[in-house]
Amino acid sequence: MRLEYPASIKIIRVPCSGKVDVMYLLRAIQKGADGAYIVGCLEGTCHFNEGNFRARERVEHVQKLLEEVGIEGDRVRMYNLSSGEGPTFAAYAREMTEHIKKLGPNPLNKTNKKAAA
Amino acid sequence: MIVAKRKPFEEIKDMIKDYKKVLNVGCGTCVAVCLAGGEKEVAVLNSELEMARKLDNNPIELGAKTIERQCDREYLEALDDMVKDYDAIISMACGVGIQFLAERYPEKPVFPGVDTTGMSVNQAVGWYEERCRSCGQCVLGVTGGICPVTMCAKGLYNGPCGGTNNGNCEISDEQPCAWFMIYERLEKQGRLDNILEFKPPVEWNDQVPRTLIQSGYKKPEEAA
Numbered sequence: 001m002r003l004e005y006p007a008s009i010k011i012i013r014v015p016c017s018g019k020v021d022v023m024y025l026l027r028a029i030q031k032g033a034d035g036a037y038i039v040g041c042l043e044g045t046c047h048f049n050e051g052n053f054r055a056r057e058r059v060e061h062v063q064k065l066l067e068e069v070g071i072e073g074d075r076v077r078m079y080n081l082s083s084g085e086g087p088t089f090a091a092y093a094r095e096m097t098e099h100i101k102k103l104g105p106n107p108l109n110k111t112n113k114k115a116a117a
Numbered sequence: 118m119i120v121a122k123r124k125p126f127e128e129i130k131d132m133i134k135d136y137k138k139v140l141n142v143g144c145g146t147c148v149a150v151c152l153a154g155g156e157k158e159v160a161v162l163n164s165e166l167e168m169a170r171k172l173d174n175n176p177i178e179l180g181a182k183t184i185e186r187q188c189d190r191e192y193l194e195a196l197d198d199m200v201k202d203y204d205a206i207i208s209m210a211c212g213v214g215i216q217f218l219a220e221r222y223p224e225k226p227v228f229p230g231v232d233t234t235g236m237s238v239n240q241a242v243g244w245y246e247e248r249c250r251s252c253g254q255c256v257l258g259v260t261g262g263i264c265p266v267t268m269c270a271k272g273l274y275n276g277p278c279g280g281t282n283n284g285n286c287e288i289s290d291e292q293p294c295a296w297f298m299i300y301e302r303l304e305k306q307g308r309l310d311n312i313l314e315f316k317p318p319v320e321w322n323d324q325v326p327r328t329l330i331q332s333g334y335k336k337p338e339e340a341a
Contacts, residue, residue: 023157026164065161068126069169108171 001086005093018051025062025076032109035100037077039092045082052080072103119147119211120245121154121231129162130169132228133205140203142196142218143183144210151245153231154209156183162230187214193221200225253327254319259311261302268295274316
C-alpha cells in the first residue's frame, strides 16, 4: 500500500496489547516521550479474549496518574483496528501526531537535559 | 488477607516534600496481592513522584525495594544496609508493616504510602470486601459463618436490632442486615436455636495492643 505515517512515531511491537503494562506507558512519558498510544485489535476480536480491554483500562488508569502528577492525561491514548486496516493505522498515527502537536512538548522536557522523541 | 488502598498522590507528595532522597519500600505479601503496595505499585508511585518533583523544579532521588514481608524481622534485615543512604522512607505495607519498619529505623522518618482498609475477601481481581474485624472472640460458630461485628452497622453480637428493614439495614437499602442473613442461613441449616444463644459483652480490654504467643512457643529469652 506504500502508506505514509509521521516519522515521529516509534513502533514497539508486543505480542498483544494486553502485554502493555502501566509502567511501559508511564516510563515512556517519564523518559520524555511527548505522547504514547496503544493500537490494539478491535474490541471483541481479541485472541486472548480481553487483552485489548485490559489495555484500555490501563490507558485510562495511566491518564489519571498523569493528571495527578500535573501532565495532560490525554498524552496517552488507546486505538483499535484490525490487522487488515493499514490505512486506518496511518490515519490514527496522523491523528495522534496532530493531537500531541496541539498539546505541545512533554512538560518534563523543559527540565530534561536530553529530550527524547 | 489484609487489604489496603494507595494513598492519594497529593498526600504522599506533600509528606515527603522536604526530602531529597527517599527509599520506597514495598511489601510482597498481602498488599502486593491486593494491588496496593507490591513491587509494581512501588514502581508506579516512584515514577509519579519523580515526574511531579521534576515539574516542581525540586528533583528527588528515589530508591525502590520490595521485601517479602515488612511485618517480619527476617525480611526487614535486607534493608539495614540501604536505609542509611536515604533521608526518609515511604512504606507501602499495611499499618503493621509500616510500624515495624519505623521501629527498626527510629532515626528515619517513615511515611505511609497506603491506607490499610481491613481484612477482606477477594471477590474478583481488584475487588475486595471486608469480612473480619479481628475482634478476638469469634462467634461465627453460632452465627452461621456470618460475622455480625463486621457485617452489622452496629457490630451487634446479639441481634437484630429494631432497624432491620426487610433484609436491609436501616442505614442504607444497599447494606444487607447481617442478622437477617444470619437468620436465613441458620434457618436453612435447621440451627435457628443458635440465634437465641446469648453472647455476653466482649472483653473490651482487648482494645489494648494484643500479644499472641501460640501454644508450644514462647518469647525468646533476650526479648522477654
